[in-house]
Amino acid sequence: MPDLPSAPVIVADAPGAFPHGVLAERHPAVIRQVRDAFPYGPEVHRALDALLESCTHGTIGALPEGAHDARRWAGWGLDEYTGRSWFEVPWLWAESYFYRLLLDAVGYFGPGPWQGVDPFRPAKLAELDAPETAEELAALDALDDLPPDERTRALLHGSLWGNRADLGFRLSGDAESEGGDDTDGTRGGGGTDDVPALVADDGARLLALLPPDGTGTLCLIADNAGRELVPDLLLLSHLLEHGRIGRAELQLKPYPYYVSDATTADLLDALRRLVSAGGAAAGHGRRLWAALTDGRVTLRAHPFSCAPLPYADLPGDLRAACAAATVTVLKGDLNYRRLVGDRWWPPTTPFADVTAHFPGPVAALRILKSDVITGLDPRTEAALVAREGQRWRTGGTRALIQLGGPPHRT
Numbered sequence: 086m087p088d089l090p091s092a093p094v095i096v097a098d099a100p101g102a103f104p105h106g107v108l109a110e111r112h113p114a115v116i117r118q119v120r121d122a123f124p125y126g127p128e129v130h131r132a133l134d135a136l137l138e139s140c141t142h143g144t145i146g147a148l149p150e151g152a153h154d155a156r157r158w159a160g161w162g163l164d165e166y167t168g169r170s171w172f173e174v175p176w177l178w179a180e181s182y183f184y185r186l187l188l189d190a191v192g193y194f195g196p197g198p199w200q201g202v203d204p205f206r207p208a209k210l211a212e213l214d215a216p217e218t219a220e221e222l223a224a225l226d227a228l229d230d231l232p233p234d235e236r237t238r239a240l241l242h243g244s245l246w247g248n249r250a251d252l253g254f255r256l257s258g259d260a261e262s263e264g265g266d267d268t269d270g271t272r273g274g275g276g277t278d279d280v281p282a283l284v285a286d287d288g289a290r291l292l293a294l295l296p297p298d299g300t301g302t303l304c305l306i307a308d309n310a311g312r313e314l315v316p317d318l319l320l321l322s323h324l325l326e327h328g329r330i331g332r333a334e335l336q337l338k339p340y341p342y343y344v345s346d347a348t349t350a351d352l353l354d355a356l357r358r359l360v361s362a363g364g365a366a367a368g369h370g371r372r373l374w375a376a377l378t379d380g381r382v383t384l385r386a387h388p389f390s391c392a393p394l395p396y397a398d399l400p401g402d403l404r405a406a407c408a409a410a411t412v413t414v415l416k417g418d419l420n421y422r423r424l425v426g427d428r429w430w431p432p433t434t435p436f437a438d439v440t441a442h443f444p445g446p447v448a449a450l451r452i453l454k455s456d457v458i459t460g461l462d463p464r465t466e467a468a469l470v471a472r473e474g475q476r477w478r479t480g481g482t483r484a485l486i487q488l489g490g491p492p493h494r495t
C-alpha cells in the first residue's frame with residue numbers, strides 16, 4: 086500500500102486568517118440573518134443569544150438532551166471536542182456543528198411549530214425570484230443555436246460558475262466581483278491574460294467519460310440552492326436529453342446547512358421555477374420532472390452529506406452509489422474540502438493522489454473560496470502568487486474543474 090499524502094488539518098486559531106474570520110465574523114452574521122428571517126419568539130432569540138455567546142467566546146457544548154442524532158454526532162467527534170474552544174478543533178468540524186446547533190436554536194428539529202422551517206428559505210426564494218435568474222433562464226433559448234457539444238460545454242461552465250451563488254459567502258463580502266456570465270471559463274470575476282479564471286480545467290476529460298449512447302450514469306453531489314442548483318439541473322437535463330447519461334442520482338442535504346445548501350424542498354422550488362419560466366427552461370424543467378417521476382433521476386439526502394467528515398470516510402451505501410456511477414460530479418468549495426481533506430496541502434499536490442480513495446471517477450467543479458487547493462500546475466501557482474499573493478485562494482474569483490479518483494478508472 087503506497088503512503089497516502091498528508092498535510093496539517095486546518096484549524097481556525099490564527100486571528101486574521103480566513104478560517105478564523107469565518108468563525109469570528111461570518112457565523113455571528115449568519116445568526117443575525119436568521120434572527121431577521123422570521124418573527125421568531127423570545128425563546129428562539131434567547132437560544133440564538135446563547136449560541137452567539139458560545140461560538141464567539143465560549144466552548145463547544147453538548148447537544149440538547151434527547152437529540153435525535155446524539156449518537157451520530159458522538160461518532161463524528163462530539164465527545165472528543167465538547168468543552169474545547171471552537172477555534173482549536175478542525176475548522177470543518179466547527180463549521181458543521183455550528184449549523185447543527187443553529188437549527189436547534191430555531192426549533193428546526195422540533196417537536197413544535199417551527200419544526201422543519203428552513204431559516205434560510207426566504208433568502209433562497211429571493212434568489213430564485215431575482216431578475217438575474219430570469220435573465221439567465223431567458224438566455225437559455227439562445228443556446229439552442231449552438232451545436233450540442235458546445236451547448237454541453239456551456240452548460241458545464243454554467244454549473245461551475247453557478248457555484249459563485251453562495252449566500253453564506255456573500256454575507257462577509259469576500260467575493261471581489263460578481264463578474265459577468267462566463268461560458269468559456271477564461272474571464273470569471275478575475276481572469277487575466279497571464280492567469281485565467283479557470284486555474285485547472287479537466288472539463289474535456291470529464292465529458293469524454295460520458296459517451297452519447299445513453300449508458301452513462303451520473304452521481305451529482307449538489308451544493309447551493311437557487312442560482313447554483315438551477316444550472317446544475319439544466320446540465321443534468323441536457324445530459325439526459327442527449328444520451329450522455331441514462332440515469333442520475335442527485336445528492337442533496339437532509340437539512341439546511343452552510344446557509345444556502347440545497348435540500349429536497351429547494352430542489353422542488355427550483356424545478357417549479359424552471360417549469361414556470363417558459364421557453365427552453367420550461368422544457369428542461371418538464372424533462373427533469375418526467376425523469377424523477379419514472380425513476381431515471383433519483384434523489385438522496387443522506388446524513389453523511391451534512392457530516393463534518395472527509396469523503397475518505399464515505400459510508401458503505403454512498404460508497405456503493407459513487408462506485409456504480411460512470412462519474413461523480415461534486416459541486417462547490419465545501420465538497421472540495423471534504424473530497425481532498427481540509428488540509429494545508431502544497432498547491433501542486435497531485436489531485437489524483439488526494440482523490441485516489443474515492444470509489445470511482447470524481448470531478449470537482451468549484452469556485453475557490455477557501456485555502457484548500459491541490460492539483461495546480463507550478464506555473465499557474467507562481468503566476469497567481471505573483472499577481473495577488475494568497476488572495477486567489479479565498480477571493481471567489483477563480484474556478485477549477487478537476488478529475489480524479491482511483492487510478493484505474495480515469
Ligand SMILES: O=P(O)(O)OC[C@H]1O[C@](O)(CO)[C@@H](O)[C@@H]1O
Nearest residue numbers: 107251308417418419420454455
Ligand atoms: O457553497 P460552497 O461553495 O461549498 O462554499 C461554502 C464555503 O463557505 C465557507 O465554509 C465559509 O463559510 C467556505 O470557505 C466554504 O467552503
